[in-house]
Amino acid sequence: MQKLTTFALIVVCLCSAYSVDAQCYLDRHNTSQESHWSSCSPSPNPNPANNNGHWILYEFDQDYPLYQLHYWNYNHPSDLDMGIQSVQIEVSEDGLSWLDMGTHTFDQADGSGFYEGADGPNLGGIQARYLLLTALSNYGDNQCYGLGELRIDVEGVQAPQLLVDIKVKLSGTYNPTTGLMQDQLRVKGLIPLQEPYASKASFIHTESGGGEQVSSTTVFDNDLDEDDIVDWVFVELRNSDDPNIIVQSKSALLQRDGDIVDLDGQSVLSMQAEANEYFISVRHRNHLGIMTAQEYSILLNEVISVDLTDNPSNVFGNQLFEFSDGSFGMYGANVNGENASIAANKHVRMTGPASINDFAALLLALDGDEISFVQDIYNDADINMDGNIRMTGPASINDFARMLLILGGDEIALLSQNY
Ligand SMILES: [Ca+2]
Ligand SMILES: [Ca+2]
Ligand SMILES: [Ca+2]
Numbered sequence: 001m002q003k004l005t006t007f008a009l010i011v012v013c014l015c016s017a018y019s020v021d022a023q024c025y026l027d028r029h030n031t032s033q034e035s036h037w038s039s040c041s042p043s044p045n046p047n048p049a050n051n052n053g054h055w056i057l058y059e060f061d062q063d064y065p066l067y068q069l070h071y072w073n074y075n076h077p078s079d080l081d082m083g084i085q086s087v088q089i090e091v092s093e094d095g096l097s098w099l100d101m102g103t104h105t106f107d108q109a110d111g112s113g114f115y116e117g118a119d120g121p122n123l124g125g126i127q128a129r130y131l132l133l134t135a136l137s138n139y140g141d142n143q144c145y146g147l148g149e150l151r152i153d154v155e156g157v158q159a160p161q162l163l164v165d166i167k168v169k170l171s172g173t174y175n176p177t178t179g180l181m182q183d184q185l186r187v188k189g190l191i192p193l194q195e196p197y198a199s200k201a202s203f204i205h206t207e208s209g210g211g212e213q214v215s216s217t218t219v220f221d222n223d224l225d226e227d228d229i230v231d232w233v234f235v236e237l238r239n240s241d242d243p244n245i246i247v248q249s250k251s252a253l254l255q256r257d258g259d260i261v262d263l264d265g266q267s268v269l270s271m272q273a274e275a276n277e278y279f280i281s282v283r284h285r286n287h288l289g290i291m292t293a294q295e296y297s298i299l300l301n302e303v304i305s306v307d308l309t310d311n312p313s314n315v316f317g318n319q320l321f322e323f324s325d326g327s328f329g330m331y332g333a334n335v336n337g338e339n340a341s342i343a344a345n346k347h348v349r350m351t352g353p354a355s356i357n358d359f360a361a362l363l364l365a366l367d368g369d370e371i372s373f374v375q376d377i378y379n380d381a382d383i384n385m386d387g388n389i390r391m392t393g394p395a396s397i398n399d400f401a402r403m404l405l406i407l408g409g410d411e412i413a414l415l416s417q418n419y
């Protein structure tokens with residue numbers, strides 16, 4: 001059986017686009033014994049479930065998602081049979097509880113100065129702070145086990161983020177006199193902590209989008225009134241060649257002055273995506289969605305500003321409502337709208353069968369009783385987003401009046417989502 005000689009740790013090399021050790025760029029491993037790890041004696045394995053043996057434990061400074069392994073086996077020309085052949089790979093977050101990533105075979109090194117190693121298994125992004133290699137066999141009768149080097153691709157601690165500073169207005173709740181959207185949903189504590197879109201049929205999150213949430217309603221309340229939060233919106237980055245392809249989505253927060261911000265209620269919105277050209281779309285649960293007329297070239301660490309409130313030609317199909325102050329906003333009153341899977345509801349209209357008629361949907365929310373009202377509710381039938389549903393009273397509190405306003409006073413008008 002094996003007898004004790006040496007045990008030495010080799011330096012693990014964590015490679016990624018974001019954290020690169022210079023050693024990672026050298027794809028060759030030399031043949032010197034000193035630059036290899038070797039063990040000629042079994043010792044107690046860090047995982048007590050394993051027998052005494054030959055093992056290497058890597059401890060990182062924190063958890064990393066571990067992906068592709070690349071190894072250089074023992075490359076001293078006269079001791080190539082020390083190279084590890086069969087190896088058990090285990091990972092752990094705490095060094096106590098171990099997850100078995102299987103038994104793998106490492107190829108023997110070639111003993112040359114040009115040896116470039118070989119790819120080992122891909123661990124698929126498993127989160128771990130500890131990586132344990134336990135050698136089960138080597139390439140001969142050699143009592144010693146050896147390895148040259150191990151490289152581990154890790155996902156960046158932070159995936160690439162694009163910063164998009166988008167401005168929109170919602171016609172349901174914009175007040176041209178103040179130049180701000182109303183925030184009664186916030187004042188009444190009705191804005192949900194968790195984004196509302198994941199549960200809606202026509203909002204399909206893409207990639208890392210979905211499930212966004214804030215820890216407390218205090219996030220909705222900023223120092224400046226104009227920065228207080230109106231509601232959740234749904235933002236998409238779309239492929240510049242085919243805008244039907246959604247590359248990334250994210251639920252974000254809308255301030256009263258139109259700024260779409262990140263989940264702290266203040267910061268520029270970050271979208272997890274690679275630098276590229278994108279169309280940007282903004283959608284809201286009871287407004288017609290809009291998309292930029294042009295694609296934007298978005299670079300990493302560079303804020304791109306997209307103001308969709310001052311010129312309708314910035315929006316695909318010129319699809320914006322003009323306010324009395326000359327600014328522009330997304331068409332509201334889509335009561336049955338984005339919260340539905342049928343495309344016919346992506347209009348705002350007071351005509352047609354009940355299934356596609358937003359007026360009918362408003363009436364339904366009041367159980368068909370035009371003079372009743374519902375208070376303190378977060379609901380798509382609340383067209384002016386004041387937390388109540390009602391079809392009576394002065395225009396400032398009357399959802400029907402707001403619907404008629406958005407339709408330009410024309411009951412048979414038909415507004416369409418154009419993309
Ligand atoms: Ca405030
Ligand atoms: Ca603001
Ligand atoms: Ca509709």
Ligand SMILES: [Ca+2]
Binds near residue numbers: 385387389397398399
């Ligand atoms: Ca209302």
